[in-house]
Amino acid sequence: MPPALLASIDLANNTAPSRGLDAQALSFIGKVFVRVTPDTVDQTLAHLQQSVGRYANYLGVASLSSIDDVVSLLDAGAAKVFVTRQQLDQLLSLQIDQNRLVLALPGNTKEEIIEAIGGTQVDVYSHQVTDIELVEAWLKEYGTDRPEVFVSFATPDLDSVLRISKLSAIPILPAPWLTVDAQKEASLLSVGKLLMANATSDRPDGLFSTIVTDERGVALGLVYSSEESVAESLRTGRGVYQSRKRGLWYKGESSGDVQELVSISLDCDNDCLRFVVRQKGRGFCHLATPTCFGGYTGLSRLQQTLQSRKASAPTGSYTARLFNDPQLLRAKILEEATELCDATSKEHVAFEAADLLYFALTKCVASGVSLEDVERNLDAKSIKVKRRKGDAKPAFVKPPASTNGATNDSLEKEVVKEAASIPKTKDDPAGLQNGRIFMKRYITARETPQSIQAVLQRPSQRSSDKIIAICQPIIESVKSRGDAAVLEYTHKFEKATSLTSPVLKAPFHESLMQLAPETIKAIDISFENIRKFHAAQKEDKPLVVETMPGVVCSRFSRPIERVGLYVPGGTAVLPSTALMLGVPALVAGCKKIVLASPPRADGSITPEIVYAAHKVGAEAIVLAGGAQAVAALAYGTESISKVDKILGPGNQFVTAAKMIVSNDTNAGVSIDMPAGPSEVLVVADASANPAFVASDLLSQAEHGVDSQVILIAVGLSETQLTAIEDELHAQANALPRVDIVRGAIEHSITLVVDTIEEGMRLSNQYAPEHLILQVENSESIVDYVENAGSVFIGQWTPESVGDYSAGVNHSLPTFGYAKQYSGVNLGSYIKHITSSNLTKEGLRNVGGAVMELARVEELEAHRRAVSLRLGFL
Template sequence: MLFPSFDFKKTDQGSVASAIGYLGKAYLENATVDDIKSFVHDTGSTGYWAMASSVEEATQLWDAGVYKVVFPASVIATLDLESYPVDRIALATTNLSEPLPTHASAILYLNAPATIDPTWQAAIQQWTKTLLPEGGNRQVVVQLPADQISPEVIHQFHMAGMDTLVSASQLTTDKTSQQLDIGQAFMASATTDRPDGLYATLVVDESNQALGLVYSSIESVSESIRTGQGVFQSRARGLWYKGATSGATQTLKHIDVDCDADCLRFVVQQHGAGFCHLNTRTCFGPSGGLTSLQQTLQERHKNAPEGSYTARLFNDPGLLRSKILEEAEELCDATSKDEVAWEAADLIYFALTKCVASGVSLEDVEKNLDKKARKVTRRPGNAKPKFTQPAAAAVPLSDRIEMKRYSLDQLSAQQQKDLLLRPIIDSQEITKRVTPIMSDVRARGDAALTDLTKKFDRVELQCPTIQAPFPEHLMQLDPKTKAAIDQAYDNIYKFHDAQMDRETLVVETMPGVVCSRFARPIERVGLYVPGGTAVLPSTTLMLGIPAKVAGCSQIVIATPPRPDGSVVPEVMYVAHKVGATHILLAGGAQAVAAMAYGTQTVPKVDKICGPGNQYVTAAKMLAQNDTSCLVSIDMPAGPSEVLVIADHTANPTYVAADLLSQAEHGTDSQVVLLAVDLTDIQLQAIEDQVHEQAIRLPRVDIIRQSIPKSYVLRVGSLQQAIQFSNEYAPEHLILHTDNARDLVKDINNAGSVFVGHYSPESMGDYASGTNHTLPTYGYSRMYSGVNTLTFIKHITSQELTAEGLDNLGDTVMQLAAIEGLDAHKNAVAVRVADIRK
């Protein structure tokens, strides 16, 4: 087999450099480490050999991408190479009698004779029969006198089990040159048993996916190497320049032969519709897996459908970065085989989107993997400090945390509308994940719950529920915590009890016609309390108290278990206080499904309330839309949000604290500041406080992602601020203004309003009395936050006397007749006839 050598000090080899790159192997002479790095980068191959005289020099070459380091026989015996892979080591010698080494995978015989000595050949053949520990055979390369080299000699030595070293100065791709054609030299060792002399050729893409099977000739191989294109031999038409008429051309990347030298492989970059005449990428049908995904992303990058999620990722680097970080974390947290595969697929999708956006292909990634695999030195491999230390200690304090700035008077009408938008949620993808979970719980009940809790929460449960009365030992609290919960409970209860509709509404609409409306509790309710490792008694209070006030007879509280399978005692204590009947030890979509459909130990409920992540929200929406389970929900949900209106009376420290109290919820938290006629100095004071307070918070890593996606909007008046706020319809609205109470009458859309400098959002979140389960994502235009009426339904009644029926009967009969509902008319007519006899 041809083995080219490339001397970096010679200037007459440039014309065949790319051709050598197609072969993917060569002996590099007089090359520096930087020369080799450039050659590896330009040709994309890591199959090169180079000479070294010391382990230190060899290490540099290996790390640069060299496959085999060749040591002179005079020094190899003095080196300790036992710790290095044998397949990376070769011996160079001029002595045919040199002992054949055990810890080397190849021998390079320099200045070898052009005739083959039988004794020498027998020794070599015996040595090459011993396979390497990593697989493959040992290799022998001979350097012959330049004037003795021809395709016939290359073939002769190949048959004797040796490759022939040929200087690039002797090789050419020029058809008119008298030098050795590199294609002919390469094909000198190939064999075929076909009568027409053609060679079976497998054509693959850069990911080694088979595109199709063709045939080659010595001429077509030479032409392919000369042109750098896919050129093959058609049995009917002669030389076949792939894609010359269809446009589906190929760029040659690599060419080699199999272990028996009777089959060629062309590695190409396929252009156009594909390799096959049927306009598919391969002759075996469409591509799949990563190749197909890359094609789709590359097409989307050029011409993405308007509104597509992938287009949004390409146009929003911040979102793409957040998704990569999110999916990486979910992959780290995955445990089961299916879960790991699922999360890895997500991460690969977003990572490949990043690659395509940066002009990087899978092939570029694979080349870098090959380069890294060639290295023999290794870093310790420790994680960076920010991934191993607490967040506050890991983040550099020098990076300023700032919100974006806009001025209302400098924005077009469309730009103002854009500021009202929230992040697009890929509900279709989320629904795909949630639907099978809900179906599993519906079908298998408690068994599915325990399996899913083990999968997602890594907790094994004997039973997924705890029924009241709850054991005392599960709700033991320190006195200070208990007192805080009790005070919050009293305030929240007092406010929600005042909302209770206890009186029956009675109205006599006309003599003898009495209409009434009365309240009744929704009997069975499910309350979702996020948690697991978190402690969230506040959400349990906010959901449980109005359900208790309303008089719900069955209250199921769902919350993820802790690692030991228990519920945090604070939540258990609140569950006891609000009269919960069941605690479901589950979170996510499986908890929603259990409450919506019921299981062996979880009662089916009539309404599900409570916040949660996007999977919980999707599960609630699916349950509500499933008429077979007959369940309602409190409201749709999106990322948590706050809008702060601040004028010149605002305290910068207070404003910043309120902004950050929302920003720490999650990387997708929505934080907006409306700065009313503030000077640059006044606004800068708030921004300085945002940074200074943020860097001292334990959740600063989250804030570093949420705050830069948030914004300050400078407005000229309170009227402009109120108008924008009503259009934005925030979950939380905080008024840091003079005479803030006077603005409340103008607020039309908000989940909850925090009035004045001493009313932080935190008070409503925990203990002032109002509810913190509020509409987000702009839904405060049409939804209320959770309240006592959330757990109540109203029933109307009417009672008519004979006089009332007589007075109203003709009106009803006329309207029924107009609508063609004769049975309706008759139900009145038979009675009126008796009355009027």
């Protein structure tokens, strides 16, 4: 489809425009025009590389004398080049596809135009037009059955541009002259009006049918648009449509399932719109499915599954091994590629190709690469004009000879078995009993204490030796090379190659915090509740105790001066974690608050996290993840402040790095607590609602296959137990992460006990991260709690409120560490200092005891420090 308009940008001017379209708004149009000069060829090549997938680039190359430069630009991904007649003839002689060539007309008179376009079928470009009537006249004479016509203006105005657009010419307009917010920038040209200039509707209400797709082109659903809704969508950068009953419809305003706008275009007949969006939340459909036509299938479904598993990569599981062991993943890709090459029958080829695609996509997801990225590269490769011979590399033509006499075929293959806790197919029995999702049930009266202790064991965790070996050189590199190393690892692991600085400094620009009003409201409510609860933990005054006459001891608190807060990122959006870590630091009065979070591939941080960082007064956001982010916080770099304590969750690399730096005396940094998989223990009696109990168990089971959920059923009958189990099965099957749930359920259990006292004894023995009390008189049962990260009291208190908005902190000890550690609280950000203040009388009273103990320990200087003073008295 031809573009509705082209926004021209100037690469020679690197200053940000004070008005007009920014980079995000350019992507909404989907196509830009760049005038290339001999001095900006290299800059344009870099621009083409960086803008793959954001928008198509149309290049004006008439000033280039080297045809090789033009070919290089086409090879690098230019969609079309605007050329002179001489350049056109040269490129056609090189067999360049004429659909990628646009002839720049040498003049604007009717005669010059007719002479120039005679005998050619390529698109044409009339630039710096001053006589609109003349252009209208020759466009009408040229007709509609013609190549595309591009027009730029000496002085563009909306009336002239619309007149040209309505004749199906494509206006080229400077980006600073265009706006997606006509109310705010009334003097500029409205992109919405230009986009809809040729739109037609045969509906009585004048609305336009609108197909909504994801970036892969998968249809999410059918809606309707109006000129007003299109303008509003462009202004907000969100999916905004026209409801036939309620007016403007901001998708996700009530559900939270918002859409980031990628681009808008018209179909070939100009009577149907296509919105390309990035869908957030549960999905497009009101039934919480990705599309209105059901769930994703094929590669899209596989990608969704792998991305969710990466977000909660279960330590010790096969998925975690693939994500975290590059050599294993490499071996599996090579193995499956070989098996595909050896396959012969149609069925066998399909089977082996599916396996290879699975491991190849795992490699992509592990590297932060999406199917959309892959398909954009395929599209870019399809328009290359320079082709290499294409022969296989020598190493793949003939297997290299073995140095020890063994052939490749005789080498033993690594046998990889997927953990029983990870359902590989629908037929895998993990988490199932008789075809139902089911937690193993134990009646404690029929078991020994030893057997109950055994079933309460958490899923085993792999040794961290290999992870530490990976993290150590990364930490050393950051320690010695600073910013350069952080950037290098961010480019490598996050694919954010456009980043030139590893840190985003406050104050954060408003454009980085563009959020839906309902998202801002949710963050603000959560912020205030968390602030209130942690502010209440402040000590009113120092503790002062006179231990004996004249001896006064005191303890007072001071905030930790500099704290680093790690917020996991990548595919995840975790403003709740930024709030849970940042608000207590703000309340405590920490002088420096530095966030660290991995950026997206375009180098940006999700606006939710930037807004949370702004709310808590963060000094900066480190644009890095993993061990490199932890090292930057621990040691500091040229642009990243060193901190005194690092807090926050993360994957096994983050955890290992935190342990390494906390044990390095040169770093002088502490950490919050050891980390492990998420868990919940629910105590329920006959008063509990089975649906509530099942939902609480599943809210943690969906975290990861290494999560564990425990139900302690107090005095429940078979009927009551079955009711909970029925709810668990039904609710689990309705979840998008049902395979992960099944993995967690495989090592989760129900303990049936006779009394609440026995139930709480077992709970304290287990020491859960989250403890939910769905029992009668639940408030009184809190007295029984000895070990737990956080307690949720009564049937109206789901664990989810603690994760987000109630006010308590969700950064909690797991894996039984609730016996020794508290969750993050105000005390995590303060240190206590003690003081002693003695009078003469006080020294006389206590001095004898001090001197005697110093003598016993043979520390004579200690003894004399007292005896000398007493001598003066």
